[in-house]
Amino acid sequence: MTVQRKLGEATNVHERNVEDAILRVPQWRGRAATYAPLVGGLMNQNWLVELAGDPRRYFIKVPGEGSEMFIDRVAANEAARNAHAMGIAPEVIFFDAQDGLEVSEFLEGYRACTNADFGDAAIQSDVLGLYRRLHAGPRLSLTKTIFDMIEEHIEQGRELGAHFPHDMPWIVHRYGQAKAAFIASGLDLVPCFNDPMPGNFLIGSEAAPKPMRLIDYEFASNNERSYELGVLFAEMFFDEQLTARLIEQYLGAVRPEMLARVIINRALADVKWASWAVVNRKLKDWDFDYQKYGVWKYMRARDVMYDPRWESWLRMI
Known part of the structure; x- marks a missing residue:
């Protein structure tokens, strides 16, 4: 109580x-x-x-x-x-x-979303509308891309003597391929939220509907636009068909190169959060199973990185 x-x-x-x-x-x-x-x-x-x-x-x-x-x-x-x-x-x-x-x-009359809520097409639409407004807003003083984040966590982990998976060199190689492709094509930097945990999205009750609100901007920075979508769709377990439909809803059209950018960023998002978990596991005895979380995130990143379409996605970027 x-x-x-x-x-x-x-x-x-x-x-x-x-x-x-x-x-x-x-x-x-x-x-x-x-x-x-x-x-x-x-x-x-x-x-x-x-x-x-x-x-x-x-x-x-x-x-x-x-x-x-x-x-x-x-x-x-x-x-x-x-x-x-x-x-x-x-x-x-x-x-x-x-x-x-x-x-x-404190926002009265709101509740935090759950993963189940994101199966609702109306809530998906509200999230994308909120993101469009956020991304069109003023640039932030901090630019921190997904590549900065991943490299920071890997370096932090090495300094702490953290335990990375045995195939981390291969994961880093795949990461390097993705980074090179994005740098060559150019980054589309916009103000990003970067942390789409369901609980950060607040909605009103059915009896008293309210416009969606977004809280907790701790990880916000200027970042690659497609990363914002990739980490969101990964966090919500959206499949490729739904991913394509939501990209179309966000942009007005779904182009192969944007779909490729978002899918690659799903893998990068999982590498980032897995590596974040590796670091946190070494810091203190938090009331959260960072070990399990990190293992799962690396596993899901591999699923995209092992996909036979990986090279073609990189070329489309």
Whole structure:
């Protein structure tokens, strides 16, 4: 059962951290507040805060130890503020660039999506519409492509002495082929979300429909447009037929070269997140099975990389 506490009632280090965070928000000083934990968030502690006399509730994200290895908090805050200005994200109330503490409005009347929700054609359409708006927005100060991400995680893993799969040299070779093809053809850089976990997409209830919202911009950067689609379609387990239909919906047409770019990026997305898991497995004993997650992601990347069409996809890019 979720326990709601008042300021001064902290019983553990996480509760003391959120109490310190509440006291750091200038406009909240001197006001009575209560807080309760929220589920979710692998790399942070998430909290719901209520203030006496305030009709709004607030979401506090307290960055987790070690998360700075993966997240540029200043860039994430920039992306969140841009997205709010476009009407697709909650308002950021307070941000401290020193440690990444962020406070935003809590979106009432919404629930987080699940993988099952993404089987709904209406939700698929809403996601693509939201992405079109995001991708047409202002460029971010941070450009971090899928190639930057993969190479960063591999280097981090090597420095930590992490255990990569026995065929990692072959995976890296395939990765190098894909990178060379994309660099030769040119990157289509747009502001990207980069982290399409279902829970980051919020929808209203059937009784009270609301426009979809997107939360948690920790991995946002300027990146290759087709990567944004590739990682989304991979995360949602969409097959090639549905992938082609959704590309057509997003772009207005499905061209062979775009389909090839998206499919190759499905593999790159799995290499990226598998390597991220390899690194996290070495950092600390998280309450998440990074070992299993990484093994599965590398396995799924191989499925695309072993496909006999791999070379033809690279040529089409």
